[in-house]
Amino acid sequence: MRNLASRVAVLAALAFCAQVFAADAHFVMISHAPDADPFWNVVKNGMRDASDDFGVSVDYRNPPNGDLADMKHLLEQAAARQYDGVVTSIPDVDVVQAPIKAIVARGIPVITFNSGTSEQSAAVGALLHVGQSEYEAGKGAGELAKAAGVKSFLCVNNNVTNPISFDRCRGFGDAIGADFKTSTLDSGNDPIEVENRVFAALHRKPDTQAVLALGPTSADPSLRAVEKLGLNGHIYFATFDMTPAVDKAISDGRAAFAIDQQPYLQGYIPVALLALMKRDNTHDVERALKELVADPAFQNRLKKYGLVPHFGPHGVATGPSFVTRTNLGVVEKYTGQYR
Missing domain, CATH: 3.40.50.2300 (Response regulator)
Incomplete structure (x- = not known):
């Protein structure tokens, strides 16, 4: 009985440490989007929900006018700040590849999202791409x-x-x-x-x-x-x-x-994966994907908002899906917030 109590205490302590470890994580999400684009409000809602579900903090950074030179500077700043993980879009691989590679070289895990391709993501050293072709x-x-x-x-x-x-x-x-x-x-x-x-x-x-x-x-x-x-x-x-x-x-x-293209998932999934890798002290993104798929909080989000990600060998496809008059009612009430 005493051994069982000791084991329970150890497991509880480990669970507590895992939560603290994840809570200490500080990530940044960098996009190419100008402030005026309402599409990104949905992405940021996904980012914030993942932050809440997994107990991490996330900064959102973007060039106010969509200037890619400004985005490049934001990536350079991210490398200097030594974030625990970086999520970034790839609007123009020629512009952003150098600072992304510099982040990777510092041992910081990078996940790309939204703009870009799985091939470009791999070429700059990122672990995974989340988005649509x-x-x-x-x-x-x-x-x-x-x-x-x-x-x-x-x-x-x-x-x-x-x-x-x-x-x-x-x-x-x-x-x-x-x-x-x-x-x-x-x-x-x-x-x-x-x-x-x-x-x-x-x-x-x-x-x-x-x-x-x-x-x-x-x-x-x-x-x-x-x-x-x-x-x-x-x-x-x-x-x-x-x-x-x-x-x-x-x-x-x-x-x-x-x-x-289910922008909510583009905000949620990269943050969740980084949080799981940070908690497990690994850069094994495949393991994190398996854990995410089994996570109750994530499954509840998918069910509630009618979202369907596709997990493939080269990344997570969030789209395309086509909304017509026949299926509009399923997503209409969440438009602008979660769809």
């Missing part, structure tokens, strides 16, 4: 449009400083047989400017059959431009990511679908 997402969207008879489109790109963003336009163009270069519009990020540029582009080419917006910053103003031109119901509209305005457009039939 932008080309495949664009191609999947294009295949849906092709089935509806679409042969021409306008790709509204509000993030041209991110080279990976063009893969969305390229995939869509390849699927419908259109040249994505001549179909892509640099819309900027100011809502009025986006609306005016889309209005002008569609006015110049009235035979354009579809509009593909690359995110909330471009989707809502593009919808207004389409409405002002009297093209509701006459032009095929699709967008990446969810907003209340996009939800309503899908519900009303003004938009065919939205491509959901």
Whole structure:
């Protein structure tokens, strides 16, 4: 009996130490996103929930205007601060690879997320990539449009400083047989400017059959431009990511679908994995993935918000999934917070 009590006491002490060890962990999440992009509010909600679930602290850093030179400086600062782990996007591998490699060289675990590819992630020394293949997402969207008879489109790109963003336009163009270069519009990020540029582009080419917006910053103003031109119901509209305005457009039939990359998971999973590796005192990300899949808090989050990650040999795919009128009700109430 005394031996059993001693063992229980030891296990309790170890559990307490593990919690303290995880709580001492201090991570940073660095993105390329400008402050104006509402998509990242959902990512940050995932980051904060993982921080709460696993008892760690996480700083969020981004260049306010989306300047990649500023992002590079943020990565350099992260290396100097000796965080316990770093989560970063790869908007342009040529710009960010040197500071990411410097972080890895210091023995700090890095997980990449959102922008970038699994191949780029491995090349810079990161342990894993969490996100979606932008080309495949664009191609999947294009295949849906092709089935509806679409042969021409306008790709509204509000993030041209991110080279990976063009893969969305390229995939869509390849699927419908259109040249994505001549179909892509640099819309900027100011809502009025986006609306005016889309209005002008569609006015110049009235035979354009579809509009593909690359995110909330471009989707809502593009919808207004389409409405002002009297093209509701006459032009095929699709967008990446969810907003209340996009939800309503899908519900009303003004938009065919939205491509959901489950940004909440992009914020949650990297932080959770770093926390588990820190707790276990290892950089074994495969072991951490197995522990995460079995974690009750994580499973509760997935069930509550209707989220479905795909764990593969080269990373965690959070998308694409397509939200249409048929499944809109499942995600609508969480749009802007968890979807």
